Amino acid sequence: xxxxxxxxxxxxxxxxxxxxxxxxxxxxxxxxxxxxxxxxxxxxxxxxxxxxxxxxxxxxxxxxxxxxxxxxxxxxxxxxxxxxxxxxxxxxxxxxxxxxxxxxxxxxxxxxxxxxxxxxxxxxxxxxxxxxxxxxxxxxxxxxxxxxxxxxxxxxxxxxxxxxxxxxxxxxxxxxxxxxxxxxxxxxxxxxxxxxxxxxxxxxxxxxxxxxxxxxxxxxxxxxxxxxxxxxxxxxxxxxxxxxxxxxxxxxxxxxxxxxxxxxxxxxxxxxxxxxxxxxxxxxxxxxxxxxxxxxxxxxxxxxxxxxxxxxxxxxxxxxxxxxxxxxxxxxxxxxxxxxxxxxxxxxxxxxxxxxxxxxxxxxxxxxxxxxxxxxxxxxxxxxxxxxxxxxxxxxxxx
Numbered sequence: 220x221x222x223x224x225x226x227x228x229x230x231x232x233x234x235x236x237x238x239x240x241x242x243x244x245x246x247x248x249x250x251x252x253x254x255x256x257x258x259x260x261x262x263x264x265x266x267x268x269x270x271x272x273x274x275x276x277x278x279x280x281x282x283x284x285x286x287x288x289x290x291x292x293x294x295x296x297x298x299x300x301x302x303x304x305x306x307x308x309x310x311x312x313x314x315x316x317x318x319x320x321x322x323x324x325x326x327x328x329x330x331x332x333x334x335x336x337x338x339x340x341x342x343x344x345x346x347x348x349x350x351x352x353x354x355x356x357x358x359x360x361x362x363x364x365x366x367x368x369x370x371x372x373x374x375x376x377x378x379x380x381x382x383x384x385x386x387x388x389x390x391x392x393x394x395x396x397x398x399x400x401x402x403x404x405x406x407x408x409x410x411x412x413x414x415x416x417x418x419x420x421x422x423x424x425x426x427x428x429x430x431x432x433x434x435x436x437x438x439x440x441x442x443x444x445x446x447x448x449x450x451x452x453x454x455x456x457x458x459x460x461x462x463x464x465x466x467x468x469x470x471x472x473x474x475x476x477x478x479x480x481x482x483x484x485x486x487x488x489x490x491x492x493x494x495x496x497x498x499x500x501x502x503x504x505x506x507x508x509x510x511x512x513x514x515x516x517x518x519x520x521x522x523x524x525x526x527x528x529x530x531x532x533x534x535x536x537x538x539x540x541x542x543x544x545x546x547x548x549x550x551x552x553x554x555x556x557x558x559x560x561x562x563x564x565x566x567x568x569x570x571x572x573x574x575x576x577x578x579x580x581x582x583x584x585x586x587x588x589x590x591x592x593x594x595x596x597x598x599x600x601x602x603x604x605x606x607x608x609x610x611x612x613x614x615x616x617x618x
Contacts (some may be wrong), residue, residue, distance in 0.1 A: 229478040245481040249488060252530040256427040257448045260482070264450070269475035297330055297361075297418040298323050304360040318345055318353035322366065330414030331373070332366040364414040377405065377410050377612035406608045411487040418543065428486035431547065433504055440504060442493045445539070450482050491522050492532050492547075500550045504540050509564045510552045566597065566605055577611035 248256060257274075264272035301323045310316040321343060336354060355588075359365050364373040373382035382403055389395050389403075396419055432443040452475055461468045495518055502508040515529045515547040536547040553563070573589050574581055583599040583606065590597050 241277045244477060245484050246528075246531060248481050248485040249528065250534050252428065252535050252537070253445055256485075260448065260450050260478075263478055267471055267475045267478070269453050269472045270478065271451050271453050274447070297415045298326065300418060301326075301357070301361055301365075308356070308360070310356075314346070314349050315353055315356070318349050319356055321345075321359050322350075322353055326366065328368075328415060330362070330365050331369050361415050362411075362416075364411075367414070370413070373413065374407055374410065377407060382406070382610065393599055402433060402607060405604075429537040429544055430489060431536070431538040433493070433497050433538060433540045435541050440497050440501065442450065442490065442497045444486055444490055444493075450479060452479055454474065487526065488522075488528065488532055489536075491524075492518060492529065493538070495521060496538075496547070496550050503550065504542070507542055510550050512552050514553065515551065533604060563605065564602075567609055568610065569595070570602065570606055570609060574611055577609070 241583075248259075251259065261272060302320070305316065305319055305323070308316075310319070322332065322339070325334060325339065332354070333567050334342075336347060336350045339345065340350045354366055364376055367373040367376070371383075371387050374386055378386060382399075384438045385395050385399050386403055389400070428444050429446065432445050434441045434443070462472050463469070497504060499513060503510045515526050515533075518524075519526045519529045533547045533551070537544050538547050569590060570586060571577070573579070573586055582600045586598050586602050586606075587597055590602075
């Protein structure tokens, strides 16, 4: 009886150890991007005869999908995007179009135009008016901040005049008051790093491999895992026959089995999260609208998973959409309202609306009251915070 008990206990411990190892492996796979994972799995393949590894070309993978547009378009560089938009302008003035094409080539990797219009006109023997007109067109067809001189001018577009001066001092190495620094930091928190953010960099093109692909369809969107490799158990019969004859070989097989299970679990979770986000943030993905408030907890509860699992899954992951490549975490936005779900960006728009872009002298409590009539419950403290971020200081800050 004691021997039987010991054997059962030993079996339970072994089962627990296998399960723990599986969870560790599964969590490791989950927090890795598909590109990192491909390198890890390739090493495992070389170490285990029971694994079969196949590298896939995303183009070949998508050819098997019934899509109207079957060609896989890798995400565009900023210059590719701008050149496409120039073609859509159908400019009648060839000189302006020529200047516009030149300016695109002169942009640095951040989307900045470092040379002055005067220097460009002189260096390339162009009329200054033509260059200035081309710059104005470039700003219309490109992302916000395109063709600015550098980071100082770029970030100034999102700040008040006094904040821009403070930022300029900061970039020049001067010491600025902590409260002013915090206000600028808060205001620039959701601002893209530079005009070229979200576009591929020609020098590093191909290094950011999206884990998820979301394609627009007539009736919504199609969500796919970007499977750049396939991993499965071997089909070689000789290896299978050896499992029952050799303990070490059996353990190798069980390890291979757990690796494949962990990979399948990872893919299942990634696809579930991507489908949820694609449905919940559809307007953002299809039309570029501001993301709706969404938390890790909300996704976890809807998918019956832990918050830590969702956190691992979205870490360092990218999604390819028809509008470009984005970090998965971009679609997670906190809610600032106690009633209707409101994102920080939406709240800023509402404050600008009720104050007529800061022209109306109105208190924080009055703004709160006006928003509450719309079913949006925001504390005066929160309103004051975002009002300061927007640079609207007229009227009473608190009633």
